[in-house]
Amino acid sequence: MKYSLSAKNLVCRNLESRASYCASLLNPDHTKEITGVLRSDSGLLSYTFNQAVTNAVMPERILQRFVVDYFAERHSPFTLWHTANKAFDDSSLAELGLKRGPSLVAMAVEVQRLAADESLPEALRDKLTIAQVRVDDLDDYAELQVSLFNGSREGPQVRKFYQRLKELPDQKRSRLKFYLARLDGEAVAGGCLFASADALGFYDQVTAEAHRGQGIGRALFHHLVAQALHSHHKYAVVLVPENRQQLLLDIGFFAVGEVASYRFEP
Incomplete structure (x- = not known):
């Protein structure tokens, strides 16, 4: 695999596919696409699940009419992910109400190059269990995800x-695989694997604040890597903050570019 534009496109396509898939579970047929931009409307007032993904720089008027005006008319927030190497003019997007957020590093790897280490620190042995989420566990998984929003209106x-x-x-949501880590029975970390046509994406890994720094998040990530190694997928992709690359680099991922994010709040 050449770690170049083609590898970054894997990340872009997985991001587009996940946005479309999650939205369609709640709001079928509300993902639309024109050249260079995909728009997914989940029907929720959520910037987490209402998303637009751009893979090219386009005139602001097109972005405004196709994405911004659409969500503004519905009084709904959304997140714009910009995956093209050429950047937008942040000041022009700010005039449309799009506030620049932290960029993420796009990373990709051929799955066969990954190396998982599922051994646990001594303090976690016989205490930490990691398993795929059943329907009865979705509430626990949801609360971990909600904890990221610190009581804001996005949480509900x-x-x-x-x-x-x-x-x-x-089977309706079979492309999303959720995993929970429990410490002495308490849900303390969670993460998701999303299967697109050409890659397996790692998403939404979170560790409860009171349990960070104990190696739980690392153990969960290695468990997800082990699931990838047992899958049929040839490639894996992930988006991470710049300061959290090292674990992925150690496992075998390569950085393949930057993805900018913008948030719209009506």
């Missing part, structure tokens, strides 16, 4: 997404 919208998922049969 995220909780509602997982409540709606509980109403769906497992």
